Amino acid sequence: MSKLLIVGTVAFDAIETPFGKTDKILGGAATYIGLSATNFNVPSAIVSVVGNDFPKENIDMLAKRDINVSGLEIVKDGKTFFWSGRYHNDMNSRDTLETQLNVLENFSPVVPEAFKNAPVIMLGNLHPLVQLSVIEQMETRPKLIVLDTMNFWMDIALEDLKKTIAKVDVITINDEEARQLSGEYSLVKAARIIEKMGPKYVVIKKGEHGALLFHEDQMFFAPALPLEEVFDPTGAGDTFAGGFTGFLASTEDYSFKNMKKAIIHGSNLASFCVEKFGTERMEQLSKEEINNRLKMFKKLTQFEIDLA
């Protein structure tokens, strides 16, 4: 049985950074989420769509990692979603050069029977109504529904987005999006407003500045690991989400305390993702590397203190 149902794009990306550029390479939210979640040995399944131009090797690569791909629709006369972008020198901002929706334009996800009782769903960034349709196809209400979204949907489909986020447990967005969605500059206030929209947990991703988890009057913060070089930030947020949900699905513990660990695991995995172009680093990751870096996270953040 699938413990983690992942919905999101499986795509081609073409990426330019100050360090170089790629041709069309494997990308997409569901791809990064899946690759990240597999590190917790949790049976997962991807619901997505590609065109007939999508290489079988890529599908095999996912399947070999115990990601069920029976929900990955292949449109015979369609082309795979394509995004191309260029990062600025600071690596924190980027311009979209081209977006070809292709098969995504008419994507209507069908959750395979075997996954309709998955305890955890990770809804990667997609039109909110597509995300909603996945929730509505579930036979039993999942224990945990996590939704990622972006400013684009706040601009063009705010009401649909609000309808969808009313039904989720956790929302992951970046700081600017949290401000846009809430109308509040302070992230503390923004999180409180967003919690009132539905999600009991709000995760605010701040890129190189780390991530915040809010729940009622509790807060937790995980830094991004300071790196010598950020090579390509593409997929870092999705890798974070994959680590977060993969860990939670594997432990079946959805408490705040366990979510703190999940945030650390997500941040840890994201720190690898940015070290190479695309999914390259995530495809080569060893348990030992992951553990070593978890130890670095501990050293980076843990302290003892006596009260004054």
Place this chain on the structure above:
Amino acid sequence: MSKLLIVGTVAFDAIETPFGKTDKILGGAATYIGLSATNFNVPSAIVSVVGNDFPKENIDMLAKRDINVSGLEIVKDGKTFFWSGRYHNDMNSRDTLETQLNVLENFSPVVPEAFKNAPVIMLGNLHPLVQLSVIEQMETRPKLIVLDTMNFWMDIALEDLKKTIAKVDVITINDEEARQLSGEYSLVKAARIIEKMGPKYVVIKKGEHGALLFHEDQMFFAPALPLEEVFDPTGAGDTFAGGFTGFLASTEDYSFKNMKKAIIHGSNLASFCVEKFGTERMEQLSKEEINNRLKMFKKLTQFEIDLA
């Protein structure tokens, strides 16, 4: 005997934020550093200069907190240094509206005899040669010399700055300044380059995004406490430096492990500073408030994790 010698401006500020504006109020790096350090009951002394327009109440307020003010020169026919600035809506950036150097223009600090053997010096932001002259007046080499500086001196007095930072143990600068000083975007690389310039410890202040401590191959990170409202960021960096050095001077332990605690204490005190205009909040701070917020810092950052 003074354990902590503080050098820096004692000044008037006029501040505009989205929440309001002030007339001329008490400000200056040494003021904030001193007010912050007093929370550790460490005997300190300020070396600075003001004009005859500086109110005796302000000097009394500092003296009442066991800050020795015998090194605070009062220039009879001079006017106190004045800075006025306006913060943007994001509170992370500001425009300087006016700077009147006044008595600072010819400031030549004289370290009183009684403080020439202070074990810790905190050199607040001033012309690097003024900072250097303080170091040179010490009879015994202090156990710890901490220097704060800013991009302005990198622009107009880089060689003097380099000469001075070659003689200090810790430098505190913000992220943009670390990048400017090192020529490296990555803060990890920047810190390594700056360490080669002299300081064995590099503290990079990232404002609302926290602070990093670097030392050889060790790193530590403290977040800024996420606040509902940042009212006035003026003095936050100096308050951080005052907490950092005040704690180190009080414990007389200059190890990396203790510096981690010092970074937390500095971040903790800075979180109060920004809650009101100017020094107002720092003048009213109770031990209980400080301890409660230290507990919040622990909750915000501490986690347990099992390796994968």
